[in-house]
Amino acid sequence: MQLFEFAHYLPENLSTASALLLIIASFFTSAMTAAFGIGGGLAMLALMGILMPVASLIPVHGLVQLGSNTGRMWRMRAFLNHQILLIFTLGAVLGAFLGGSLVFTIPDAVLKLILGIFILIVTWLTLPKSVSNSKTIIGIGGFVTTTLTMFLGASGPLVVALLSKTFDERQQLIANTAGAMSIQHALKVIAFGFFGFAFAQWLPLIAAMIVIGYLGTIIGGKLLGVMNEDLFRIIFKISVTLLALDMIRRGLGF
Numbered sequence: 001m002q003l004f005e006f007a008h009y010l011p012e013n014l015s016t017a018s019a020l021l022l023i024i025a026s027f028f029t030s031a032m033t034a035a036f037g038i039g040g041g042l043a044m045l046a047l048m049g050i051l052m053p054v055a056s057l058i059p060v061h062g063l064v065q066l067g068s069n070t071g072r073m074w075r076m077r078a079f080l081n082h083q084i085l086l087i088f089t090l091g092a093v094l095g096a097f098l099g100g101s102l103v104f105t106i107p108d109a110v111l112k113l114i115l116g117i118f119i120l121i122v123t124w125l126t127l128p129k130s131v132s133n134s135k136t137i138i139g140i141g142g143f144v145t146t147t148l149t150m151f152l153g154a155s156g157p158l159v160v161a162l163l164s165k166t167f168d169e170r171q172q173l174i175a176n177t178a179g180a181m182s183i184q185h186a187l188k189v190i191a192f193g194f195f196g197f198a199f200a201q202w203l204p205l206i207a208a209m210i211v212i213g214y215l216g217t218i219i220g221g222k223l224l225g226v227m228n229e230d231l232f233r234i235i236f237k238i239s240v241t242l243l244a245l246d247m248i249r250r251g252l253g254f
Helices: 003-007 016-036 040-051 054-075 082-103 108-124 135-152 156-163 170-194 200-222 229-251
Strands: none
Touching (some): 016 054, 082 170, 108 135, 108 229, 135 170
């Protein structure tokens, strides 16, 4: 498909160059999460915050991440704990509709500031492990993280912190985090659709990002446990920090 034809399938307020960059980034961010268990959703959120309208950011990011996490969950389904995921879902359902009923009341500039600060916090602060791996904590965690993701988008680091006490083995943690995030993003998409967000104009771009992202998941899965995680963390933190600072700058109107 030629570029000028591709542009016809994009929202009016998104350039062809931005769309192509998001599609390419979907491959690398999906590979990142499949290889390291965390980071891809946050990096994608930061990049989307630069390239697309903030009013569409969280819903579109949610649907893209639904595709990415579902693919990863399917490939690692042998490691899923269905009981834990069911308990997480019970809390997540309430959180999705509470957050969805409030998110549209936040001005765009304020949302940029919130997102930028949130990205800096989860990038540089060490999140504590959950206090307990009890069913009650998992359910409450599902509620809290899903409420927050309606505003902040990338709650992966929070979900990892919640589940890390329950799953010590890396493959189990990555698989069940993917399962919890798939549930969370599915509920987010349903909630945003219920509250009136028009997904239709974004679907061609989202579909392309999901397909390319799944290829990234396959490649990243093969690299699980092989790549140098320390080097990755340094590069990731610097890159995401620059994107977050630019988001904050635009939120302040500079």
